[in-house]
Amino acid sequence: MSQGLEHSLTSWSGQALKHQASWIDDLDARVRVVCSGLFALVVVLSHHFIPALLGLLCAFILVKASKLNIKRTLRRVIAMDFFMLTLICILPFTTPGDAMFTVFGLQASWQGLLHALLITIKANAVLLVLFSLVATMSASTLGHALAHLKVPDKLVHLMLFMVRYLDVISQEYKKMRRAMQARAFVMRTNRHTWKSIGYLFGMLLIRSVERAERISDAMKCRGFCGRYYLNDEMKMGRSDLVFSVVFLCFLSLLIGLNINDLFK
């Protein structure tokens, strides 16, 4: 399990998740970022199953529409659901309420189980929407969208720099790991492993910092004055408007469902 995940992590260098072209790609990046943010806000703050389940349904529709690779997307979500599984096991016993069954004198309550399920649904819905709307753009597009949304300039620059170097540094890391493997180093639970990994990490830091100095010198040589320019102009088109209106209507429906239940 962790092996498969590690692979997808090491090879990521800021590109979008693998997917086929779809109409979601043509939407304005800002619309996608804002919509998924609002979606997270509404779904996480809702108290009832109906809005949360509707949110999850909407998330599935969006994943389908964005033509993400379903298998890989689910694998990412399932990694989180393993954590949720422990929560589902613990919460029924710690929440007071109507008894479902008893184990060793401990009472499991329905309320606890429902609470755990609600959390699971919410967390999955938010992640799936993020994958389909935001992760289908590259990290640098995301950075530009954030800059247009008035996120502090330095933060956006930091993100762009980081995404740029991720690939370079992971290459460096892989190179050193391969050198260790060539010398028959196998990770085990012992002090030798920890020491070697510590040395690897320290060396990675030193090499990266030296590299950062070289990069910044080279950039200054070419007239870099400390900032990128955002040349792309983002324009709201017709389809962006239609999508945002439909999405906002859906979100107000979810909010309405929450309020409706309050009045009962």
Place this chain on the structure above:
Amino acid sequence: MHIVDGALSVPVLVSGAVLSVVGIAIGLKKMDYDNLPLVGVLASVFFIASYIHLPLGFSSVHLIMNGLLGILLGWVAFPALLVALLLQVIFFGFGGLLVLGVNTLNIALPAVIIYYLCYKGIRSENPKVAAIWGAIGGAGAIVITSLMVAFSLALSGESFVLAAKAVLPAHIPIMVLEGFVSYAAVYLIHRVKPEFINKESV
């Protein structure tokens, strides 16, 4: 380590977000455009550290290394970790969007605390002494982080108290491991490139 969306109560989410924003504002103020490349590179090194999985008995754990990041970056750890966590949420699904504030605070505040605690010790002439301070920093950051995770869970409701109590013992092995790894890393840096640690940090 990453708390997911939907688990925490609203007051905890809001206070986490507000405190993180304060930390990020201080961090951004201390960071010039000049040292952006350095901070960017360090942030990506720590991004990569989080996928170094070490075997531990039958399972495996990944490094966090927020203590060492704090020693190197100080307050700038806040924006650096925010960006790293944001990318991890969006592209890998670790954690959640609304809990980003709480998660950033839980990892970055220990980094800043360690920065102030180990500032003197890590700059010692003797590499062994400096490395021991590095180990204290590495292990200490994990202790503070797990305490903060436990608190944010416990404050969110009675039913999470048991989960909160389980957080600390679950992190003891990671703490020991990070201590050893940080010791070796600081020792190596001291031997290979002492001016890297001794110079005024960002």
